[in-house]
Amino acid sequence: MQSPIIWHTFFFFLFSFLACVFAVAVLVTSNIVRMAFFLVISLGSTAGLFFLAGADLVGSMQLMIYVGGTLVLLIFGVMLTARSPLISMHTPSGEWILGAIVGGSLLAVLLQIALSPKAWQQGPELPPAAYTAVEAGTPAAAELARDPRLRPPQTATKLGLGLLGERVDKLVVQDPTRRAGMSGYLLPFEIVSVHLLVVLVGAAYLARARFRVSD
Amino acid sequence: MRAISWLPRSVKAEEPRKNVPRVLVSPGGRVPYFTTSLSAGRKAARSTLGKTTATGIGRPVAEYLQTILPFWLAYLVAALVHATLLIVLSLASGVIFVWGERKVAGRIQDRLGPTRVGGRYGWLQTIADGIKLLTKEDLRPKGADSFLFRIAPYVGWGASYAAFIALPFANGWVAQRMNVAVFFILAVLGLEVFGVILAGYASGSKWSLFGAMREAAQVVSYEVPLGMCVIVPVMIAGTMDLTTIANMQQGWFFNWFVFHDIFTFLLFGVYFTCATAGVNRAPFDLAEAESELVAGFHTEYSGFRWLFFFVAEYGSMFMVSGLAALLFFGGWNGPIPVTAFWPDHPAMNYLANFLGMLNFVFKCTFGVVVMMWVRWTLPRVRIDQVITTCLKYCTPLAAVLFLGATLWTFAFPGGITGMRQVPYGMVREQYKPAEVRAAEDHVAGHPAAESDLAVAGQHRSPR
Numbered sequence A: 001m002q003s004p005i006i007w008h009t010f011f012f013f014l015f016s017f018l019a020c021v022f023a024v025a026v027l028v029t030s031n032i033v034r035m036a037f038f039l040v041i042s043l044g045s046t047a048g049l050f051f052l053a054g055a056d057l058v059g060s061m062q063l064m065i066y067v068g069g070t071l072v073l074l075i076f077g078v079m080l081t082a083r084s085p086l087i088s089m090h091t092p093s094g095e096w097i098l099g100a101i102v103g104g105s106l107l108a109v110l111l112q113i114a115l116s117p118k119a120w121q122q123g124p125e126l127p128p129a130a131y132t133a134v135e136a137g138t139p140a141a142a143e144l145a146r147d148p149r150l151r152p153p154q155t156a157t158k159l160g161l162g163l164l165g166e167r168v169d170k171l172v173v174q175d176p177t178r179r180a181g182m183s184g185y186l187l188p189f190e191i192v193s194v195h196l197l198v199v200l201v202g203a204a205y206l207a208r209a210r211f212r213v214s215d
Numbered sequence B: 001m002r003a004i005s006w007l008p009r010s011v012k013a014e015e016p017r018k019n020v021p022r023v024l025v026s027p028g029g030r031v032p033y034f035t036t037s038l039s040a041g042r043k044a045a046r047s048t049l050g051k052t053t054a055t056g057i058g059r060p061v062a063e064y065l066q067t068i069l070p071f072w073l074a075y076l077v078a079a080l081v082h083a084t085l086l087i088v089l090s091l092a093s094g095v096i097f098v099w100g101e102r103k104v105a106g107r108i109q110d111r112l113g114p115t116r117v118g119g120r121y122g123w124l125q126t127i128a129d130g131i132k133l134l135t136k137e138d139l140r141p142k143g144a145d146s147f148l149f150r151i152a153p154y155v156g157w158g159a160s161y162a163a164f165i166a167l168p169f170a171n172g173w174v175a176q177r178m179n180v181a182v183f184f185i186l187a188v189l190g191l192e193v194f195g196v197i198l199a200g201y202a203s204g205s206k207w208s209l210f211g212a213m214r215e216a217a218q219v220v221s222y223e224v225p226l227g228m229c230v231i232v233p234v235m236i237a238g239t240m241d242l243t244t245i246a247n248m249q250q251g252w253f254f255n256w257f258v259f260h261d262i263f264t265f266l267l268f269g270v271y272f273t274c275a276t277a278g279v280n281r282a283p284f285d286l287a288e289a290e291s292e293l294v295a296g297f298h299t300e301y302s303g304f305r306w307l308f309f310f311v312a313e314y315g316s317m318f319m320v321s322g323l324a325a326l327l328f329f330g331g332w333n334g335p336i337p338v339t340a341f342w343p344d345h346p347a348m349n350y351l352a353n354f355l356g357m358l359n360f361v362f363k364c365t366f367g368v369v370v371m372m373w374v375r376w377t378l379p380r381v382r383i384d385q386v387i388t389t390c391l392k393y394c395t396p397l398a399a400v401l402f403l404g405a406t407l408w409t410f411a412f413p414g415g416i417t418g419m420r421q422v423p424y425g426m427v428r429e430q431y432k433p434a435e436v437r438a439a440e441d442h443v444a445g446h447p448a449a450e451s452d453l454a455v456a457g458q459h460r461s462p463r
Helices: A005-028 A032-052 A056-081 A093-114 A128-136 A139-145 A157-163 A176-181 A186-207 B042-046 B061-066 B071-108 B125-134 B146-166 B181-189 B192-202 B206-237 B242-247 B262-278 B303-328 B346-377 B383-411 B434-443 B450-454
Strands: none
Touching: A005 A032, A005 B071, A032 A056, A032 B146, A032 B192, A056 B181, A056 B192, A056 B206, B061 B071, B071 B125, B071 B146, B071 B303, B071 B346, B125 B303, B146 B181, B146 B192, B146 B303, B181 B206, B181 B242, B181 B303, B192 B206, B192 B303, B206 B242, B206 B262, B206 B303, B206 B383, B242 B303, B262 B303, B262 B346, B262 B383, B303 B346
């Protein structure tokens, strides 16, 4: 049976293309609102890549946090700059060179990291028959099951549960006294949240207009 | 979940537990740790129109098409079928609701509304209006940013339409079943304001800019209490999958989450207020306040593009009503589980699903009509009152009710009567690595199989 991979590949390239093209468009545009619009398309395409990878939660997060965050940025951009010359930004050539150096080195580092995972160098996936064999529990399955490609991938689930106060990576520890000490990272997480809230309230306080009724 | 005899048939399709693959390593290499209750994990999640049943009468469209078409074409056609159905729904609901709005407005203002076009009741009025709009000149102000001006209506409509992808219409009848559907819908609906802001900015008009800024401030503010309201049913259900949430409210109407406890009952009021403000409807329609801002963000628009703003608005109204129906009013599970008493036959199950869809659409329409009723009854509030309602009333109320609902669920996990089959919040299996389960079994005197330790993540039927 032919695999549906062509649509997957097609959409992967479509979303990647959109993400890259509009990322470049952000750079070359001088109008701040158009910049924000292109940034939204670029980030939205990245969300599409996440959905394509089956990571619905991460994709929705991308939409909610990054695209929505850009939206708020856009609101402030328009509110603060709609009537000023800042609405059109021209970058001097010196900043272009500096930006190219910084961006280029960052890209080099990221490429290095992106190409390093061992799993990506292991060749293609196992044939479907292998999965069926493991599922059916044939004698050969125990041997097959040791294949690293059959192991569950490392996900952020443990980390996420740890942030919610449940150290699932330490569930093997049977001693209740020691277990009691492993309460996860809920408290630090909450402290950081409260910090952020305080910062936000402070920013709102500093930024508010001070109207005085003069009589 | 034990089998319950009085459940509707449509619900029973939800639990093909025996189909759970023993090894949760899917050929795609992805392991759905948390989806044991959603049975076959991504396979089930991929299922589209028509839930897989034992006899295969309601197989996913793509799966069925594969038998008669080449593989690549089958997926294309299946995707087009879903997309077209949802576009038709989006446009048709716009057409019907605009007519309904005029009739409702007329009746509330003691007049008749449209009566002539299309014979009785003027039911073709919107079509006539649409044709008129199509023939209008496509104007663009001189000071406008022409690219953004032209694209803005489609951005708004696109966001409103994209949210429909994750909205289930009956058990399993959903374009793309997601396990984070609630979150996805909220994220996408929040993007609709983007089109409004672009329109307001790009028009190069003061009225438009003021309208867009008001809408932006309003929608971004109301997302906070709206999110809090949505969290409560999600917390009670223990999942963000809308299909599962609706299926947990099966049976009689007292199983609906709105009647779960007093807190959710009150919370629905907060949700409705926030949703009305979130889709920019009166009394919160400050963005297009015609008494102050001519028409707000769409002052400069005419013809087809203007039409798209309207379709997007009615689509969003349908969307938030649908979300309310799913989260609070049982989705397709009616007040009386009529279909529960039907014989268990594939055709009857299909019919039950179809009736469930009608039920759901009726609930959505009812929500939209209530919004119209509110619009033509209450006067428009001022912008400071809008923000005050959000920050000083809705947000604290939602927070307190959220806390109350949490404590209630904690105190009565099986409901007051203790008769709930699945205690809310316990849908998913507890997360435990394979070695822990093996160790526990060893302690309990059931030594685990060798393959248990070898195949990490192997599924065990929930105890």
